[in-house]
Amino acid sequence: xxxxxxxxxxxxxxxxxxxxxxxxxxxxxxxxxxxxxxxxxxxxxxxxxxxxxxxxxxxxxxxxxxxxxxxxxxxxxxxxxxxxxxxxxxxxxxxxxxxxxxxxxxxxxxxxxxxxxxxxxxxxxxxxxxxxxxxxxxxxxxxxxxxxxxxxxxxxxxxxxxxxxxxxxxxxxxxxxx
Numbered sequence: 634x635x636x637x638x639x640x641x642x643x644x645x646x647x648x649x650x651x652x653x654x655x656x657x658x659x660x661x662x663x664x665x666x667x668x669x670x671x672x673x674x675x676x677x678x679x680x681x682x683x684x685x686x687x688x689x690x691x692x693x694x695x696x697x698x699x700x701x702x703x704x705x706x707x708x709x710x711x712x713x714x715x716x717x718x719x720x721x722x723x724x725x726x727x728x729x730x731x732x733x734x735x736x737x738x739x740x741x742x743x744x745x746x747x748x749x750x751x752x753x754x755x756x757x758x759x760x761x762x763x764x765x766x767x768x769x770x771x772x773x774x775x776x777x778x779x780x781x782x783x784x785x786x787x788x789x790x791x792x793x794x795x796x797x798x799x800x801x802x803x804x805x806x807x808x809x810x811x
Contacts, residue, residue, distance in 0.1 A: 634699070634700045634702065635697075635698075635699050635700075635741070635745070636696070636697070636698055636699075636700070637695070637696075637697045638661075638690070638695065638696045638697075638698075639694065639695050640690060641661075641688070641689065641690060641696070642688075642689045642690070643686075643687050643688045643689070644687055645664075645685050645686070645687045646685070646686065646687065647682075647683050647684055647685050647686065648680065648682065648683075648684075648702060649682055649683070649704060649705070650682050650702055650703050650704040650705060650707075650708065651679070651680065651681060651682060651701075651702075651703040651708060652678070652679070652680040652700060652701070652702055652703075653677065653678070653679050653700065653701040653703070653737060653764070654672070654677070654678040654679075654698050654699070654700040654701075655677055655678075655698060655699050655700075655734055655737045655738045655741065656672055656673055656674045656676065656696065656697065656698045657674065657697040657698060657699065657738065658674065658695065658696075658697045659673075659693045659694065659695040659696040659697055660672055660673040660674075660691065660693040660696055661688050661689065661690060661691055661693060661696045661698075662688060662689055662690070662691030663678060663686060663687070663688040663726070663727075664686060664687045664688070665680060665684060665685070665686040665687075665726045666684065666726060667783035667786075668726075668783065668786060669786070669790070670726070670727045671691065672688070672696075672698075672727070674734070675729055675731060675734060676727050676728065676729055676734070677727075677728040677729075677730055677733050677734050677737060677764075678726060678727060678728075679723045679725075679726055679728060679764070679768065680723075680726055681722055681723055682705065684726075686726075699737075699738065699741040699742075701737070701741070705720070708720055711758055711761055712765075714758055715758065715761075715762050715765070717765070721765045721768075721769025721770060722769065722770045723768055723769060723770070724768075724770050725768065728767075728768055730767060730768070732763075733760070733763060733764055733767065736760045736763065737760055737764075739756075740756055740757060740760050743756060744757070788805050791805070
C-alpha cells in the first residue's frame with residue numbers, strides 16, 4: 634500500500650498479518666503496546682499479527698508512507714526459504730535502522746514497478762532476512778508494556794505539550810489512575 638495523507642485518525646485496530654511501514658515524508662503518531670511514538674523518515678514500523686494499534690497525524694501536515702501487509706502463509710514460506718524454524722516475533726514496533734528504512738523503501742518502489750517477478754523475489758527475501766536477523770526474536774513473545782511505564786509516558790507527553798500552562802501534581806495523580 635502507498636498512502637499520501639493530510640488528515641487521518643485510525644481507531645484502534647489490528648491486522649491478521651505482519652505490517653512493515655516506511656515513511657517517505659512527513660510523519661504520524663502511532664499507539665502500540667501501550668506506547669505512542671512518532672513515525673518519521675528514520676523509523677521503520679513493524680507490527681506482529683493481532684497487535685492492536687492506532688495512529689493519527691500528531692501535528693504533522695502530511696504523511697506519505699508505504700506499507701507491506703504480509704500474511705502468515707506468505708511469511709511461513711519466506712521463513713522456510715531462509716531455513717528458519719519459526720516465524721519471528723518483533724519485540725519492538727519502532728525501529729530506528731536507517732539501512733532497513735532505505736532497503737524497504739527501495740523494495741516497495743521496485744515492487745510497484747511490477748517488473749520481473751523472479752528479480753523481485755530475491756531483494757524481497759533478503760530485506761526480510763535482514764529485518765529478522767537484526768530485530769526478530771526468533772518466535773519468543775514478550776510481556777505487554779508495563780502499566781507504570783505507560784502511565785509515565787502519558788504524563789511526560791502531557792508535560793511536554795502543556796509546558797507553558799500551570800501544571801498541578803494532583804491533576805497528574807488523577808489522570809494516572811486507571
